[in-house]
Amino acid sequence: MSVTNDELRSEAPYAHEIDWPNGLGEFSIFDDDGSMAEPFEHYKYMRAHAPVLRVRYDGGEFWHLARYEDVRKASRTPKVFGSQLEDPVPVTFLPLFDAPDHTRLRGAVAGAFNPKSIALVEDRVRDCADSLLGTYVDAGGGDITEQVATPLTMTTIAAILDIPADNIEQLRHWSSMLLSVHRRSRGLPGTESDRETTAVFLDFIEANLERLYRDESPSVGGHLARQWKSGGLATKEAREMCAFLFVAGHDTTTFLIGNAVRQLTESPELLDRINSRPADAELFVEELARTRGTVHRTTRQTRTDVEMSGVTIPAGSMVRLLIASANRDESKFANPDVFDIDRTNEGHFGFGFGVHSCIGAPLARLETRIAVQCMARKIARITLDPDNPMEMASGSGLTVGPRHLYGLVERRHR
Numbered sequence: 556m557s558v559t560n561d562e563l564r565s566e567a568p569y570a571h572e573i574d575w576p577n578g579l580g581e582f583s584i585f586d587d588d589g590s591m592a593e594p595f596e597h598y599k600y601m602r603a604h605a606p607v608l609r610v611r612y613d614g615g616e617f618w619h620l621a622r623y624e625d626v627r628k629a630s631r632t633p634k635v636f637g638s639q640l641e642d643p644v645p646v647t648f649l650p651l652f653d654a655p656d657h658t659r660l661r662g663a664v665a666g667a668f669n670p671k672s673i674a675l676v677e678d679r680v681r682d683c684a685d686s687l688l689g690t691y692v693d694a695g696g697g698d699i700t701e702q703v704a705t706p707l708t709m710t711t712i713a714a715i716l717d718i719p720a721d722n723i724e725q726l727r728h729w730s731s732m733l734l735s736v737h738r739r740s741r742g743l744p745g746t747e748s749d750r751e752t753t754a755v756f757l758d759f760i761e762a763n764l765e766r767l768y769r770d771e772s773p774s775v776g777g778h779l780a781r782q783w784k785s786g787g788l789a790t791k792e793a794r795e796m797c798a799f800l801f802v803a804g805h806d807t808t809t810f811l812i813g814n815a816v817r818q819l820t821e822s823p824e825l826l827d828r829i830n831s832r833p834a835d836a837e838l839f840v841e842e843l844a845r846t847r848g849t850v851h852r853t854t855r856q857t858r859t860d861v862e863m864s865g866v867t868i869p870a871g872s873m874v875r876l877l878i879a880s881a882n883r884d885e886s887k888f889a890n891p892d893v894f895d896i897d898r899t900n901e902g903h904f905g906f907g908f909g910v911h912s913c914i915g916a917p918l919a920r921l922e923t924r925i926a927v928q929c930m931a932r933k934i935a936r937i938t939l940d941p942d943n944p945m946e947m948a949s950g951s952g953l954t955v956g957p958r959h960l961y962g963l964v965e966r967r968h969r
Contacts, residue, residue, distance in 0.1 A: 566866065567605070567607040567608060567609050567618065567866045567868075568605050568608060568609065569608075569609045569610065569611060569616075570582045570583070570608055570609070570610045570611075571611070573604075573605060573608075575597070575600065576600060577596065579596055579597060579600070582594060582597045582601070582608065582610065582619075583610065584610050584612060584617055584875075585612065586949050591949075592947040592948060592949065592955050593847075593851075593879075593947070593955060595879070595880075595883060595892070598621055598877060598879065598880035598883060599880075599883070601619070601621035601877075601880065602621045602622050602880060602884055602885070605621070606620070606621050606622045606625060606863070606864040606866075607619070607620060607621075607625070607863050607864050607866040607868065608621065615873065616873070617854075617873050617874070617875050618868055618872050618873065618874045618875070619852075619874070619875045619877055620863055620864075620874060620875070620876050620877060621877045621880040621881070622864060622880075622881065622884055622886070623881040623882075623884035623886060623887040624886070624887075625863045625864055625876075625881075626876045626877065626878060626880075626881035626904065626908075627881070627902075627904075627908065628863070629855060629863070629874065629876050630876065630904070630907075630908040630909040630911070631908075631909050633653060633654070633909065633910055633911075634858060635857060635858055635859055635861055636855035636856070636857060636858075636861075636874060636876075637653050637855060637856050637857075637858050638650060638651060638652060638653055638657070638854075638855060638856075638911060639651060639652055639653040639656075639657075639856075640854070640856050640873075644656075645736070645739075646733075646736055646737060646795050646799075647660065647791065647792045647794075647795030647796050647799060648737055648795070648799045648803075649661055649796075649799065649911070649914065650853065650911055651737075654910070657910065657911075660792065660796060661914060663778075663779070663782055663787065663788060663796070664775060664778070664779065664796070664800065664914065665914060667715070667775040667778060668775075668914050668915055668917060668918060669917060670917045672917075673917040673918050673921050674921075676711065676714070676715065676918075676921075677921060677925070679711070679714065680707070680711055680921060680922055680925050681925050681929070683706075683707055683710060683711065684703075684707055684922075684925050684926050684929045685929055687702065687703045687706060687707055688703055688926075688929045688930060688933055688934075689933065690702070691703050691964070692933050692934060692964055692966055695963065695964060696937070696940065696961065696962045696963040696964040697961060697962070698943075698959050698960065698961050699812070699813060699816045699960050699961075699962050700809065700812075700813050700957055700958060700959055700960050701959065703812070703926070704808075704809045704810075704812040704813055704926070705723070705727065705805070705809050706723060707812070707922065707926065708804070708805035708806075708808045708809045708812070708922060709723055709726060709727070709805045709809075710723075711804070711805075711918070711922060712800070712801055712804030712805050712918070713726070713801070714774075715774060715775050715776075715804070715918075716774060716775050716776040716797060716800060716801055716804075717763075717767055717772050717774035717775075717776040717777060718760075718763055718776060718797075718801060719763070726801075728752070729752065729753070729755070729756035729759075730801070730802045730805070730806060731746075732746060732748070732749040732752040732753050732756065733749075733753050733756060733798055733799075733802050734802060734806065734953055734954075735749035735753075736749050736750060736753050737953060738953065753798075756798060757794045757795065757798060760794050760797050760798050760801075761790070761793075761794045763776065763797075764776065764779065764780040764783060764793060764794070764797060765780070767779075767780040768780035768781060768783075768784050775800070776797055779793055779796060779797050780793070800915075803913075803914075803915055804915050804918060806849075806953075806954050807849045807850060807913070807915075807919060807954050808849075808915075808918070808919045808922050808923060809956070810849040810948065810954050810955065810956020810957065811843065811844070811847075811848070811849050811919060811923050811956065812922070812923055812926050813956050813957035813960045814843060814847040814849065814956050814957065815839070815840075815843055815923055815926065815927050815930075816930070816937060816957075816960055816962055817847070817939075817945075817957065817960065818839075818843060818846075818847065818894060819927075819930065819937055820937055820938055820939050820962070821894070822894060823936055823937070825839065825896070825931075826930065826931045826934060826935065826936065826937070826967075827931075827935075828931075829927060829928060829931035830931040830932055830967065833928045833931070833932075835896065836924045836925075836927045836928045836931070837920075837924055838896040838897065839896050839924075839927055840920055840923045840924050840927065841896075841900055841903070841905070842894055842895060842896045842898065842900055843894075843905075843923070844903060844905025844906055845882045845883075845888070845900045845903035845905050846882065846883070846891075846892075846894050847956075848878065848879060848882060848903075848904070848905035848906070849954045849955055849956045850878060850879075850907070850913075850953065850954055850955070851877065851878060851879040851955050852875045852876060852877050852878060852879070853875070853876050853878060853907075853911070854873065854874070854875055854876075855873075855874045855875075855876060856871065856872065856873055856874065857869065857870050857871060857872045857874060858870060878904045878905075878907075879955075881904055882903050882904055882905060887902065888900065888903075906919065906920075932967065933966065933967055934964045934965065934966065934967055935965045935966065935967040935968070936964070936965040937962045937963070937964045937965075938962065938963050939960070939961065939962060939963075940961035940962060940963050942961075943959075943961035944961075945957050945959065945960045945961070946958045946959040946960075
């Protein structure tokens with residue numbers, strides 16, 4: 556039975572039943588070509604006509620919540636929308652746990668990622684961004700992801716955790732394999748060799764934790780090592796928590812900086828504005844997180860039957876909260892598809908919400924703000940390179956953004 560564009564059912568439709576408008580393909584949870592990386596037009600249709608949408612796949616089905624109030628309600632009720640899908644949890648990623656383990660594990664590192672602690676690394680981040688962007692501008696541009704965003708975010712989080720970062724390519728490969736293991740834990744397909752490669756990465760992390768303990772390192776990694784040795788964290792927890800913090804500490808922010816460059820190519824006047832008023836970079840980052848945040852969705856499982864937008868979702872259902880759709884909900888934000896750094900965007904979910912809000916949000920904000928300020932100071936104009944198309948990360952992953960983004964820059968002359 557087909558669902559017309561004007562019909563809203565009390566029973567949640569399946570994606571394959573909908574006559575998607577304006578030439579849109581069927582909304583899918585799997586995506587090898589990047590076509591579902593930023594399905595904002597799908598989200599818009601879903602908010603109006605299918606705010607609760609089901610999608611079948613070989614392993615079962617996912618329910619999707621597209622409206623702001625539904626995503627907010629689900630995020631605020633972790634006892635109804637649980638994060639822990641397996642017991643025991645296969646890998647120690649904070650988003651995979653419910654209380655009390657989530658509370659305990661988050662508390663082990665929360666103090667190191669508060670705004671006051673993160674402010675201590677600001678000079679280091681600024682020096683790194685200034686150096687990387689100086690080289691980038693001297694070359695007339697290039698791949699901003701490879702040449703600026705990745706080395707900036709990786710070296711920053713590596714320094715905070717005191718992880719050797721002399722081989723960025725190796726660390727990046729290990730990170731991608733660990734994210735693949737994470738996808739498996741959420742019912743999605745992984746990569747063939749992800750578990751084996753992740754085991755090597757975790758052995759590297761454990762050996763480094765031993766070093767940090769011996770050296771009495773004052774870093775976040777040293778703090779984790781001491782908790783491990785004192786019995787506060789199990790070996791598995793210490794290894795995987797440190798790896799999780801490293802991956803989460805660079806992956807999301809790398810894409811956010813790439814998205815910042817995309818926005819600056821579309822709103823070139825903001826380079827002049829931020830150059831003359833650097834504090835406005837904070838407004839820029841918040842609106843960027845709302846319109847082009849790097850986490851589009853998060854997975855929960857219902858513990859009881861629950862009603863959302865007039866639809867009853869049964870207990871035990873796998874539900875995806877569409878954060879990026881909520882951030883563009885017309886009922887919450889006026890003209891939501893318009894990037895406006897002067898708007899009031901309080902309540903956006905760009906850095907999560909509730910008990911699972913992003914623990915590294917202060918660091919992500921700091922790095923992106925500094926990167927944008929440095930760009931505005933050095934670059935008068937940046938455009939996308941027509942000879943090197945942007946390559947988006949697959950929409951099936953945890954994070955979304957430009958995997959490769961080539962820019963052409965005009966130097967700002969003082």
